[in-house]
Amino acid sequence: MSAPDSSGRAASMFRSVPRTGVIYVMAEAGKQGFRYGHPDWCNLGQGAPETGELPGSAARLSTIGLDTESAEYAPVPGLGDLREAVAELYNHRYRRGMASRYTADNVAIASGGRAALTRLATALGRVNLGHVLPDYTAYEELLEVFRAFVPIPIVAHEREGFRLSPQALREAIVGSGLGAILLSNPCNPTGRLIAGEDLRRWVTTAGKLGCALIIDEFYAHYVYGPPSLRHAGELPHSISAAAWVEDVDRDPVVIVDGLTKNWRYPGLRLSWTVGPKSVIERVSSAGSFLDGGAPHCIQRAALPLLEPSLADQEAAAIQRAFTIKRDLMLERLGGMGIRVAGAEDGGPEGAFYCFADLRQLPESLANGMAFFRAALEQQVICVPGVFFDVDPGKRRDHIASRMAGFVRLSFGPDRPQVERALDRLAALVAGAS
Structure with missing residues (x-):
């Protein structure tokens, strides 16, 4: 007599844990061949800034030492x-x-x-x-x-x-x-x-x-x-x-x-x-x-x-470099007919994202999830707006979400990557019907 089938028994004892918005889109991009550092991909989805030296920034930390003392636990509240x-x-x-x-x-x-x-x-x-x-x-x-x-x-x-x-x-x-x-x-x-x-x-x-x-x-x-x-x-x-x-x-x-x-x-x-x-x-x-x-x-x-x-030197360098990328993204998106939240006041006042309103685009791209899928085909990653309609307990209908017509586009990567991504998105929009 064979033993009872135990497949899935362990998993049944744990609840399903959903992926956050960024983790979800990165996983979907991975299915299309994305990996970090891949030269053909433009990652406007990950919420991370470029990490190299910027004009006027302090020298970057390049090594982390390990000795007998630092091999020990640190106090829980911190050093x-x-x-x-x-x-x-x-x-x-x-x-x-x-x-x-x-x-x-x-x-x-x-x-x-x-x-x-x-x-x-x-x-x-x-x-x-x-x-x-x-x-x-x-x-x-x-x-x-x-x-x-x-x-x-x-x-x-x-x-x-x-x-x-x-x-x-x-x-x-x-x-x-x-x-x-x-x-x-x-x-x-x-x-x-x-x-x-x-x-x-x-x-x-x-x-x-x-x-x-x-x-x-x-x-x-x-x-x-x-x-x-x-x-x-x-x-x-x-x-x-x-x-x-x-x-x-x-x-x-x-x-x-x-x-x-x-x-x-x-x-x-x-x-x-x-x-x-x-x-x-x-x-x-x-x-x-x-x-x-x-x-x-x-x-x-x-x-x-x-x-x-x-710290102030780093902040000043960030503001100079990221203002250039911010203004570039605002100009290019405007040329595609994509309005950015806050554009009437000069655009995003902080962070490194444009919350892009797609609702004036052709129907095939006017939804954030559809735009995300189409952008993946161009090897560009973005994040659909519905993920920012934070809904613990899933008490609302995300299909009818007021964020459904938006995507978040990051100008966190270096400028050449941002420019390549915008070129591809412009071609995507121009070819849509």
Whole structure:
């Protein structure tokens, strides 16, 4: 007598875990022959910047040392020297002359942004957690898997340029009884930026209403601003809610950032969380059982990168190089009849994405998923807009999503790759019917 068939028995004991938007599109591209470094492909889908030297940038980190000490575990909250360096960078940039300043106790180090956000999600209590639509695709599963809080969508309307005003924020907090809000600033995918007086009002409003702001600032060096600031040469090196925090240990503002985007080292997977000491203690405790902390040797290697003058040099180099690519993509997409969200205000104000509106194209390309499939045939990768209509629990119909007519196109790669991709997309659009 044969043994019972056990195929699939192990898998049946685990839930299905969906791929995030970027992971999905990269997997689909892989089926078409894509691999990283392939000379024939143009990757406008991956959310990563070019990693080589830029004109005016500091010398790039080229080696990571390993000795007896760095072969040991690092403390779960991170190396004390690195935590202090992060705190001092924020004080230097945003808190000069302020009585309340960040210290190492206001900083926790983690292995990348997702690890930092997972720690925060684990540490959140039973609150209504607001999240803005559209926003970063990886938030969807993060908001779904943790059951202590209830995810509540906050719609940023297209008619308002996907911009959420301080008044709309107040209405969302009061109307939905929000205890926390999670968002990216600058926004991935729209490039919208909350800065200046609006950012001050966000911080003040959240504090007065007792709502924690959890802000993903991974694109804080990629700041282009409205045309008036660009032309006047008044752009800051970076933007952060830390500039508007009154008391670093009392105000409920939690910031997540790292080396991935703003220092252009995605492969190092190193991030930090900055916030009140009480929050940092909780996320560090979560890290003790979730991930155990970031690699010791990478933390040590990162220390020089946080020196304020070098960090500001990197930010300035990013702004110069990426403004050129941004303007190139806006011009070329406009020539194809593709409008970009925010173009009426000069285009994306931050990050390195154009959220492209396809609805005026021929019907065969007017849907984000169809455009993505057609672009793959041209060996160009992009991300359909529906993936940014973050929907934990799948409570909405993605086929009828208001994001269905959009794709996210990245100008993160080097300029020659961006230009090749735009040439191919122009040919694709010209040949469509």
